[in-house]
Amino acid sequence: MQYRLFCSIICAGLALGTAPLLSHEFWIEPEKYQVPIGTVVVARLRNGQQFKGAEQPYLDHRIARFEVVQNGSATAYEGRMGDMPAFAADEEGDGLAVIIHQTQPQMLIYDTWEDFQAFIDHKGFAGIPSQHHALGLPDAGFAEQYTRYAKAMIAIGSGAGSDQDTGLETEIVALANPYTDDLSSGLPVQVLYQGKPRPQAQVEIFAKAPDGSISISTMPTDARGEAVIPVTPGHSYLLDAVVLRPAPEGQDYVWESLWAALTFAVPAP
Structure with a gap:
């Protein structure tokens, strides 16, 4: 048992360590998006592509923030080292619960320019190559x-309530409640960076149908950092938006990426 746990932790570390290089997403996947009051809420941390990925264990040294926000208050979550699923808690309160998970910073090295180009192309960073070369940075071996x-977002009981700015350096905020509001025109969201709207940010949309099939699309935010995401009842969603910025002077890495993700489901009629 100890050997299996050790292997799962090492494999998780390797998966997280190479994630952005392969344009992998990281997200929270609730076992159920709607649960009765008093139910144990279970959620998994996942890392992968196309809304499919390997489950990650609870690793306290990789966590900067792990909380549940409900009815305007935040409660810190603490699991046990190696827990899979990484989150399991009794949530007694009625209303919309938002689980937040912020990782500690991690590092990777780009061995080739092609790896970096594939990442920036996928995430829509058209101006990065010229900026990279203007800074005199190498084409390979940079970090x-x-x-x-x-x-x-999870609905407990009635699911009533709203998402909010939780103070993450970057995040996607739902401007409507997918469990209680009319989403016939889509779900409005806002992408924030350092507490301010992020205009012209690429939002990648992963939609999972009841049969498990995945569709993927992208949409830019407007001048207010907002976008209206088309949604279909009975589907679950992962939204992703990435900030890429030059590293502060004097660091041993040259770029920083900040990955915002939001998962939710739209109830079937």
């Missing part, structure tokens, strides 16, 4: 630091 900021 990037990355941090994940994941949120998941």
Whole structure:
């Protein structure tokens, strides 16, 4: 048992360590997006592509913030080292609960320019190559630091309530409640960076149908950092938006990426 746990922890570390290089997303996946009051809420941390990924254990040295926000108050969550699922808690309060998970910064090295180009192309950073070369940076062997900021919305009981700015350096805020509001025109969201709207940010949309099939699309935010995400009843969603910025002077890495993710479901009629 100890050997299996050790292997799962090492494999999780390797998966997280190479994630942005392969344009992997990191998200919180609730076992159920709607639960009765008093139910144990279970959620998994996942890392992968196309809304499919390996489950990650609870690793306290990789966590900067792990909380549940409900009815305007935040409660810190503490699990046990190696827990899978990483989150399991009795949630007694009625209303919308938002699980927040922020990782500690991690580092990777780009061995080739092609790896970096694939990442920036996928995430829509058209101006980065010219900026990279203007800074006199090498085409290979350079490092990037990355941090994940994941949120998941779960309806407990009535599911009433609203998402909010939780103070993450970057995050996606739902401007409507997917469990109680009319989403016939889509779910409005806002992408924030350092507490301010992020205009012209690429939002990647992963939609999972009841049969498990995945569709992927992208949408830019407007001047207010907002976008209206088309949604379909019975589907679950992962939204992703990435900030890429030059590293502060004097660091041993040259780029920083900040990954915001939001997961939720739209109830079937």
